[in-house]
Amino acid sequence: MLRRLLQPFWILLAIIFLIEAWLWDHLEPIVARIVAAIPLRTLKHWLAARIETLSPALTLIVFVVPVVLLFPLKLLGMWLLMHHQWKLALVTIVFGKMVGVGITAFIFDVTRGKLLQMGWFAWLYDNVLALRRKAAALVDPVKQRVRDVVGDLLRSNTRGWSIRVLRQIQRFRRSVQQAR
16 A cells, blocks of 8 residues: 555656756766867866875765855755745756756766775765666656657547547556556
8 A cells, every 4th residue: 555655756756866867967968068168178187187186085075066066056046936036046946957967977077986986985876876777667667658648649630639638548547557
């Protein structure tokens, strides 16, 4: 019973986790292009050379600094939400998220080798990758079913559309219930 109640929560958590992973995967190349377009490549080489001289523990501090520096931006977004500035708050939060993930991906690319020298960090990294695979396995059947439903709807003509939508939703619910 409890498992059935928690399944939507786990699926939602997996979706959020996969969105984060997707952002990481897709923002890192964008940051790489920015690095190529402006002299950030020089910064990256300079930073990599400096990190080589640091211990893994000090490298962890370098990795955490962007998170700390972007925290005020997140607070600003929350303040804007509290003052009913919805659009500006959304822009601020999304901008902060994109910049944070992009910079973290950039810094992680430079610091990964040193960070993975710490046993606990290597363990955490391996477990996050395993969690990502589990989240994808949990969400993939739902994504495929949504693709099937959308595909069926797009292939059908517009007459009787709402009845077909209801039937598709009922079929989807039954398939999810059968999967449990």
